[in-house]
Amino acid sequence: GEDAAGSGTGEAGSDSTYQVGMIGTDSGGNPVRGGTFTMAGFSEPRLLDPAETIVAGSTGGVEMAAVYDVLLRWDSEANKVVPRLAESISANDDFTTWTLTLRDGVKFSDGSPLNAAAVKWSIERYVEKGATEAKLWQASVTKIGTPDERTVVFELADKWPTFDHMLTSGPGMIVAKSADAGGKFKPVGAGPFTFERHAPQEELVLKANDGYWDGRPNLDRIRVVYLNDPHASMESFGSGGVNSVFLRDPDLVDKALADKLPGFLNMVSLGNVAMINAAEGRPGADPRVRQAMHHAINPELIRQRAFQGAGVASNAIFPEFSQWHTDTEPLPYDPEQAKRLLSEAKADGFDGKVSYTDAQDPASRATALAFKSSLEAVGFEVELDLTRTVADQISKVAVKQDYDVAGWGISWREAGPYGRMFATLHSKGNLSAGMPTGKEMDALLDEFRGAETLEQQRAVMAKIQQQWNEDVPALVYGPTPEFLVWAENIHGVVDTTNSMVLLDKAWIEGGGS
Amino acid sequence: MANAALKRLGELVIVLLIVSAGTLALLSLTPTDPAVTVLGEGHSEQEYAQVREELGLNDPLPVRYLDWLSAAVRGDLGASVVPPYSDVAERIGAALPVSIELAVLGLAMALLVSVPLAMWSAYHAGGRVDRLISAGTFGVLSVPSFLAGLLVIMVFSVRLGWFPRTEWVRLSESVADNLYHAFLPALTIALVEAAMFTRILRNDLITTLREDYILSAKAKGMSPVHIMFSDALRPSSFSLITVLGISLGRLIGSTVIVEYLFALPGMGSLVINAANQGDFTMVQGAVLVIALIYVVTNALIDLSYNYLDPRIRRAHV
Amino acid sequence: MSDVASSKPRGRAGRVASFDVAAWLCGGWLVTLVLAAVFAPLLPLGEHADIANTIDSPALARPDLFSEHPLGTNNFGLDLLARVIHGARASLVVSVGAVLIGMVVGGSIGIVAGYFRKLTDSVIGVLTNSLLAVPPLILLIALATVLRPNLRNIAIALSLLALPSMIRMARASTLAFAQRDFVLAAKSMGASRLRVMTRELLPNVILPLASYGMVMVSVLIVAEASLSFLGLGIQQPDPSWGNMIAEGEGDTFAEHPHVVLVPGIALLLTVFSFNLLGEKARKRWDPRVAKL
Amino acid sequence: MTAAAEHRHGRTPVLSVRDLVVEFPAGRSQRVHAVSGVSFDVFEAETLGILGESGCGKSTTGRAAMQLPPPTSGSVRLRGNELTGLRPRALRRERRKLQMILQDPVSSLNPRRRVADLVAEGPRMWGQPPSRERVESVLSSVGLDPATVWRRRPHELSGGQCQRVCIARALLLQPDVLICDEPVSSLDVSVQAQILNLLEDAKHEHGLSMVFIAHDIAVVKNISDRIMVMYLGKTCEVLPSADISASARHPYTRLLLESVPGVEQVEQLTGDAPAQQELPSPLNPPSGCRFRTRCPLATARCAREEPPLRAVGTDHYLACHNVAA
């Protein structure tokens, strides 16, 4: 029940309202069978393996959800986790033991049963493979018990009232054992669709699974194509070439919202940030330098330069649209303060030189340039280091942590943000990539995990913003919108976490095309 | 004759060896690390180091090259080193037909336009028509291909809506659909090539038209069109054929921009994506195939000189 | 015609070519452009690269000849006129530089191959073919990652594109000229091989190469533009015509066409001029006429 | 072949060529037999004319004497010094004394250089740049006005002027022997006369020995002391030029004489010219006497045996089985 909506800041936001959740969907009458649902994906998943691929709508999450389904689903409207492939989930009173009950008779597409052992095997595999949330899982889940065929018991190290969110994404996608048979991974799950073929750089085709526990899906096929350029995807969508497009570019999202296209909108807070490396010897090791940078950056400038005024500019960790937004203000844009802090740091021997690492796509480059101009305006000296490929960027920033400041996405999503918060800001997290961490923040994160109600959680979140203002682990430019739009004649799409949707009940009005 | 063929073959093999070794050396210069592609973010340095070791990236270059070569000569191009670890030969098998079709279609369209245009231009050399055509070709030549592509899309896809912007339909699925979808990208390629071909052919035609045998044919009462096609075209097409061969080879590996704009699964994007991911086996395999196509087309071009000019037949063979 | 008499003393009067408006306009454009580019820092132009100075400038202003930004601004509020002129520096330096490198290196290699023939020729032929057989993109990517993308390095990288054709061309003309009797005549007077190559062949080979180079300059300006599109060219905010045109990626072109049209038209005029003058030069050195 | 056949008694030759053979590879492991055993001597201040139809190896003979390229076999002696097999540097030194005017005057001048450079080039190559006066005087001596042509390039000159530049250039090196390869055949009759007069003068002034190659009998006769007639890489006949019309014996020489479309033949030509057989190819020359395929006198013996060059009169040598001495 909490109103999970807010409105964007800034003038340009006036023509677009950022309301996390389903937009403009109507039931459309009686479902029709058949047809191929074609979606222009945002980026191509290399493997449909939840343990190897980030489980999110932009990176193949929709495809994987179709193949594996999810144990639990997040319902954006109710802002609640609801059972899906699992029958139910419940926790003990202090939220340290969670019991998952599976449905009877659910089978993988290879015919083997999806039972407690299968869930345990899949989750252990997930952890073993070092997937994105594996570290958190390792730190939190002490034991997975399988008292019977249909029951899985998770014993946690600490109180964690929102643990169920974990099972809406990666760990909740259960991979069949036969997927790993024969050395080369094959996507085998218990979802409504089965893997048909993947022609890299071209298309990925999924076929309806007749044996899906909830009955064969309406669609015959899901076809995902990867069209490089989101503008091309949008054109293709406009001419009916694809039924659906995953959008992440603010200008396109704004346009789609203005056009009132139906779809599922998710706002990823901290989607567009610049991480600051606080390692010894880096400029960011000095908190004053970090704060000075923060004061020097006007998110609105970034929005104008990089996105031609589209999207939301905000340096709050959760901007106004978010349920996590609190009254605690982020540090303001204040060049004078920035200059003061910088001169203090310089007085202590800082040379004022900062390098900025980012990718080379136009938006990143423009962001980098805006960063440069903003910082140089207060007396920094900025050198840009634009990597040619994403792999180079990851290698430099996340693996070698060889950067001062780096354009990045920390990506705290609306539903169950704790996992990402832990990974990116906790000193034990695996994705902090050199950002400053500390006891205070660790304590706050633990407190957040243990908070039971939304009110409590929001109260902790206010403290987290406070701590963020002191630590300045990253410069915040704004959230990233993620908008999966589909054509008017598509109905029955169901939303879930991480901008993913479930397509088992989806159907195409007017039948297959 | 057998000697010459053997020598030629030897040269081809040497070219392929140099190209593949050079590619590996070039790749090893780039900082792109396939281990990062394999693992993604969120892992320890040791884990990356281990993957690098497993991928053999720490072996000395000659060892890596010989390993690769010994497999390649057995026809095994190996598998991609990054997920989804696809078979290199299979991926090339999927991408190559796209590139070949684009290149062939584009070149054919270019020829279809440029030959008559060049003839017209050469016939009126120095006149108004010639200057107009020249201006047009220069104009087209000064448009970078990404801009040409955007313009083509804007006109034919967005404004007129005659052709789809994206999506590739395989030839095996539907020939008509395939051609329908291939038209715009091929047109984009053809634009620039046609301009180039027109220039080249026009210049050579002008040279040929100065020959006495043209005058002689004219004095026999043959019509200008007849003379153009039956007397002037063949001797004038040396440079054109040469460029055609080079273009064909080049287009197969380098239509990245067109492939990008139209989201085509061709060799260009295959190579560049592989390079961007540090997928060296894929790049190696693709470059080898592209180089092979290049050397073979050029050998064919050389053979075609014999047809174009029978005098060479005696001199060279 | 077997006659030598048709090569009557043409005298100096023959040099006065008929007045060609197009050629003069093209020449005029190039001269203006080069002068503007050379003296760009002295001209009263808007900001071309330092975005710290343009935080307050209007972004994406439309061209208005009588405003502060006669050709408009880009998304950083940088003045397009200033960028076109400074971009000309980059584009011309890169393309002319690449052609010159290609001509010097390719020309020498080609002459050596064409003059020595035999093994030398075969080796050079194999190497040239190898260079051509590698997709140029791979080459450029590798170079772009190894070399910092500054003017000199991009010129070097692009010269690789010009190199094989320059070698082939130089080799072909060398083969043709080496058959000519003046080479034999020089040898008969006791010229050494080096002398034959530098004094007899070079001046002859350089002409077709130079006229080809003119055309190549325009090809490379366009190539630099494509490189920028792939992120391998001159780095923003430093302008080159290529990266300026590449700014029109996506919707920008449709919504703010001037961002592309301004550098695009400058590019077109320049490419046109180089081509036309290259053609003109070619014609000058080969003034025969058609018989049809 | 009798080695001493061309000797004139009592004098030593300046240039002496013996058994010169030049072959060119021609693919398919075939060879062009361009010159097959030619010998001749050139004496002090003497002009030897070489006559023969196109492709019979005249130029090749001249060039082989220059070692451009060196002959396949045979010997070339310049004032007693053997030129074949010399090392490049030594050879280059010897070449100064042996100059050649190549067949095509226009193409033997580098089109990119100016007349002044072209003429002075030879000595300059040897590190002895000639004075301007010297170059001017040579130019004047070949009938060119130094002031007007000084800065011109070859394409700004007529064919005749180009030929003069070539001659001036050769003369400036003060060679002992000058080989002129068809110096007038590409020129107009009016210019031809000028050049022939000029060469005659130069010969007297510099005491030159000359080899004069041409295919026009009247021209060769006009300038030469002796004439060597070649056919398909072989010598047919060597004879003094004075009485060539009367004393020529070889059927080929006679055929040439009869074919001359001279003004003096207005009346009637004897026309038993053997009709249109194809000319034999130097790739695969006929056995025995090479002329036999076109010879009205040919017998079976001509196919079997190669006729030796034998003396048939003073300074007159002949290679034919069927013509009586």
Next chain:
Amino acid sequence: MEPTPAMPTATPPSTRRAPLLVVRDLRTRLRTERGELTAVDGVSFTIAEGETFGIVGESGSGKSVLGRTVMGLHTTGAGTTVTGSVLFDGVDVHAIGSSGRRALWGSRLGMVFQDPMTALNPVKKVGAHLTETVRKHQRLDRAKARARAEELLRLVGIPEPRRRFGQYPHELSGGMRQRVVIAMALANHPKLLIADEPTTALDVTVQKQILDLLADLRTELGMAIVLISHDLGVVAGRTDRVAVMYAGRIVETAPAAELFSRPRHRYTEALLASIPKLADPPHSRLEAIEGAPPDMVAPAPGCAFAPRCRHADATCHELAAEPVAAADSPRHVFACHHPASEGAMR
């Protein structure tokens, strides 16, 4: 028949034959880099049916341009202006349009070019060269055209025509190629054959064969021939009448034998004197014509030969001489103020 004004008595009544070609005051100006070049400057002559007419003159004197202008081949080129008229068989070649001329070319009006190698398309087989023209003009089918082409090859004395048919020009010897070129020109029985230096590129022995062949064909086929050459020897004895060209003009026309034995124009005289003669002893000095031919872009007034002429006086430099007929020979016309006295030569 109307006598042409410039050559009032060019065709004497005694040998009157129907005029096949009447050229009147023909001028051809070519646009060059330096300006208008008057390559043919007011040429008039008449050729009767079956006559052989020689045109001689040094290189660059405008012979080829004249030949091509007569054919009408030059009129389409950019920058060429032609004035005067060419009446071939009663039709004005320059007035009938290009398609009209194309119908004429190769059928009734044939041309042989000077260099047999360059006049044949190197990439076209001998057969194609020949069948193309007969198919176009006689509308023969493939087989008939082939038969006709073989017949032609036989006519010009090429043995084994069937084998030659499939060969490329470069596989033939020079003489053979020139025969093919001649066969091409003769394919449709032209009434007039313009042979522009048909033997320049050939050896003396072959040259003789070709000239003999042309002479034979002429009698056999009864056509008129214009034989253009810079070699006086070639024209001598092969033609009925000879015209001497200098700087774009015909300076002297005479029956062949007469021209060579009694030249009247000082240029003709000097030209004949500069040719080495076989009969003269070795080392005899030649009488060269000093100086160079005039610039035809900016011609000086007066006789074009005056600057090189030993006999020239002030009149010659100012005024070009009108053509006049010799007193004793009405067919001998020359344009010289100071003609050589009759019988001066030889």
